[in-house]
Amino acid sequence: MTKTTKTVLGIVGIAIIVGIAIIAIIIAVTAKNSSKPASNEKPTITIGVTLPLTGDVAMLGQSAKNAIELAQSQLPTNLKYNYKLVFEDDQFKPALGATIANKLISVDHVDALMSFGSPVGSVVSPIAEKKGAPHVNSFASASHVADGDYNFLDYTPSYEDSELFIQELEKRGIKKIVFFAQSDNQGAASIIDSFERDIKKTDIEVVSIQNFTTGTRDFRTNIDKVKGLKPDIYVLEATSPELEILTRQLRQAGINTPVTTMEAFEFSDQMSLFEGMWYVNGADATPWFVDLYTKTYGVSPKFGAANDYDGFSLLVKAVEAAGDGKTKPTHEQIKDALANIKSFDGALGTNQTIDSNGIVDSKAVVRTIKNGVPVTIAP
Amino acid sequence: MDIIPQLIVNSIIAGAIYSMVALGFNLIYGTTKFFDLGYGALAAVGGYSVFYFYKGLGLNLYVAIILGILISGAIGLIIYRLVYAPLRKRKSSGMVLLVAALGVMTAVQSIVAILFTSQFQTLSRSAGNEAVYNIFGGVITQTQLIILILGLLIMAAIGLMFRYTLFGKAIKAVGDDEEVSKIVGINTVKVIGWVFFIGSAIAGLAGILVGFDTGIEPTMGLSLLLKGVIASIIGGIGNVYGGVLGAFLLGFIENFGIWQISGEWKDAIAFGVLILFLLFRPQGILKL
Amino acid sequence: MEYLIHIAILISIYAILGLSLNLVVGFTGLLSITQAAFYGIGAYVTAILLTSTGMNFFLAMLIGIVITAVISLAIGFVLSKFKDDYYALGSFGFNVIIYSIFLNWQSLTRGPLGIPGIPRPSLFGFTFSENLWFLVLSVIILIIIYFLCKFITTSSFGRVLKAIREDEEAISVFGYRVLWYKLTIFVISAGMAAVAGSLFASYITFIDPSSFTLTESIFILAVVILGGLANNKGAVLGAVCLILLPEILRFVGFPDDIAAQMRQVTYGVILILLMLYRPQGLVGEYRL
Secondary structure, X not given: OOHHHHHHHHHHHHHHHHHHHHHHHHHHHHHHHOOOOOOOOOOEEEEEEEEOOOOOOHHHHHHHHHHHHHHHHOOOOOOOOEEEEEEEEOOOOHHHHXXXXXXXXXXXXXXXXXXXXXXXXXXXXXXXXXXXXXXXEOOOOOHHHHOOOOEEEOOOOHHHHHHHHHHHHHHXXXXXXXXXXXXXXXXXXXXXXXXXXXXXXXXXXXEEEEEEOOXXXXXXXXXXXXXXXXXXXXXXXXXXXXXXXXXXXXXXXOOOOOEEOEXXXXXXXXXXXXXXXEEEEOOOXXXXXXXXXXXXXXXXXXXXXXXXXXHHHHHHHHHHHHOOOOOOOOHHHHHHHHHHOOOEEEOOEEEEOEOOOOEEOOOOEEEEEEOOEEEEEEO | OOHHHHHHHHHHHHHHHXXXXXXXXXXXXXXXXXXXXXXXXXXXXXXXXXXXXXXHOOXXXXXXXXXXXXXXXXXHHHHHHHHHHHHHHOOOOHHHHHHHHHHHHHHHHHHHHHHHOOOOEOOOOOOOOOXXXXXXXXXXXXXXXXXXXXXXXXXXXXHHHHHHOHHHHHHHHHHHOHHHHHHOOOOHHHHHHHHHHHHHHHHHHHHHHHHHHOOEOOOHHHHHHHHHHHHHHHHOOOOHHHHHHHHHHHHHHHHHHHHHOOHHHHHHHHHHHHHXXXXXXXXXXXXX | OHHHHHHHHHHXXXXXXXXXXXXXXXXXXXXXXXXXXXXXXXXXXXXXXXXXXXXXXXXXHHHHHHHHHHHHHHHHHHHOOOOHHHHHHHHHHHHHHHHHHHHHOHHHHOXXXXXXXXXXXXXXXXXXXXXXXXXXXXXXXXXXXXXXXXXXXXXXXXXXXXXXXXXXHHHHHOOOOHHXXXXXXXXXXXXXXXXXXXXXXXXXXXXXXXXXXXXHHHHHHHHHHHHOOOOHHHHHHHHHHHHXXXXXXXXXXXXXXXXXXHHHHHHHHHHHHHHHHOOOOOOOOOOO
């Protein structure tokens, strides 16, 4: 090697060693700090939260973060413990989710974990189960995220959505439908998966499924393909901005047939586009939550925020039940307390229960947009 | 069957946007023989500048657009001066420039995301309520018509510039042979600087128009760029008219693909066509 | 410490990827930007075989290598017709096409839902479920691949590769069948990337298409370029740096919502600075 190469190698080597040393020191320091605090102080419970704070679904992650912080600010002061939050950005990527879960557990020594969505949830769950760390996910449509004793899920499973949706289709006498599906979107794929299984049992005909990828801005040819089929309703499974662009282009093409969805409309910033349309949604956020969130942050909560609010509240409830106020409850005790929660009142409604799989029981609802705001019409 | 006219109109709409990206890209490539992958990010710069001035500060629409175009051009020029010019002076290989361009794109995109968040935004204040025209049985909105007309105008302007102005001829000369141009006294650094400014300004304009048609997000540049690249290669790399031809052809192929096959394969089809052209006719349809 | 073990495993996987790409880009001079595709094929084949049959991990990995090798032979053959910039573009194209297949061939790959529940490897009754043991496994495989690369690059085969990189025409005049060498090294590189893919799938226990995009290929390229082209130790070094850097930055404490974007900006700037001031990377022997 040349001399410069050797010096460069030397510098890099030192930098790496310094880097590792920094991490090791931080680990050692936080390990010390997580042992008993001064006598009369309340012990602090640390909850690690991994969210997509940047990337494609950043708005949802940001909304979730706001909801969790809101929940923290609403905690009464006479609790047994102090609650601290550590947020990390996983960009909705599984590999990062794994890194963060490991960091939260072994470096931050969190007492519990929260995650968001199926890709990260699917990776965090096995880690949480292996390390025995209680874990609540709040946006995964894939129910396997709740597998294992330590894993809990607060999100309406897609089979609930599709069951109610098909019921509603039958109630309204709809016979022919056309699907527009953002096929590379995790949530859409999950819903369509459930739907395709359930629709076989009825005589409703799906005359066409138009797939498109995230990033598509031009649906005109897809629309032209199905215009002639004259379905009774168009089902749109897409996120923003594809959803709004698709709806506008449908209208531009002169199609005035109703549109509907399972869950997609409430992701949108422009709900007035869907004025008067009925659709199916996962469990409702209660009005008091929506008001509180909107008053605090100036914008309305995105879909899923209420689930995160509840996820945090559930953990607090479990910790308070499991601990004695002097020392922190163990992971196992927290996990057991979570599983034992029989009913609780949260942002998604009163008397919610957790089933034996660790999934919070939440039912789907039928809603419509009135004056630009969602309103529940059934059940 | 009446889907054909609509298909053609759709292709023209898609092609119009690609053609604007291809115009600037081809201009730069024709002059410097450099695949500027960082070019795409300038579309985001343009779009977000207008977002800031028009929706953020509330300035007049046309002022905001002109500012947006100028800013994109300026930033393109600055990047050229800071990164590409030194590398070219050192006669760095094409690969070094390509990698540097990738670095530029990554950095610029992320800076835009930090400043404006990754949220998708629309530029138009009247979401969804714009004029719609019916042409030969196909539907086109006002914004799309503007994109189409502007694209063709710019193509004509550049063509005229090449034919009739000294500046245009200088650009062609640099594109043909940079060394010889230097010898005959052309200030190649200045000419190329102008090329980057104009090319980047066009990219910014493309970003702005897309912003009005559908919307903007920090990562919009990459996919626009890749389509622009494919369009340029199909139509004739380095040839300004070729880029436009390729853009409309690409628009047609994509829509035809959606019609016959299915929507989710659109990108794969576009790149498949690229590879076919690279294999069998890499110089594209129209020659340089 | 679990967290450090986890990082070490990721470093091993990316070191393997870096070593594999280095063979093609650093030693043979072919700017291939599609390594994530082969990484992905290895991962998906392993994942599908492990979850649908109870096959042994090592057998699944072997099948993954074979399937990836066959696909890469076809891709490498088509790419070999292209030069320089077009080679890079063509490789982009294949990455996009293969990513589309991961995403859209849903009956095989479950598309965006991904494949969860991938088991850890087991050998003679011993399962590598503890991360520490998995790290041992990854490091052993890394060492094997490292020495394989060292063997290839210091042999006479390796000398021909370097000659191809320096002057392809000259070496073919001497009677060497350049195409054969290019294809062989491309296939070997793809096979190694598949090994990394199998390790990744089994370690993370869940894969979805988002881990195998064009951006990932660019990241692997950055690993190679940063570490130093045509230097095997460099590839490993590049992986160490690019995995460790964001983790260290995590502790530096940028505000959460811009931390990731700041990291992206850092990558972009690193690429640019490298190209400007040290195009051979940290310890590389070949300047792009």
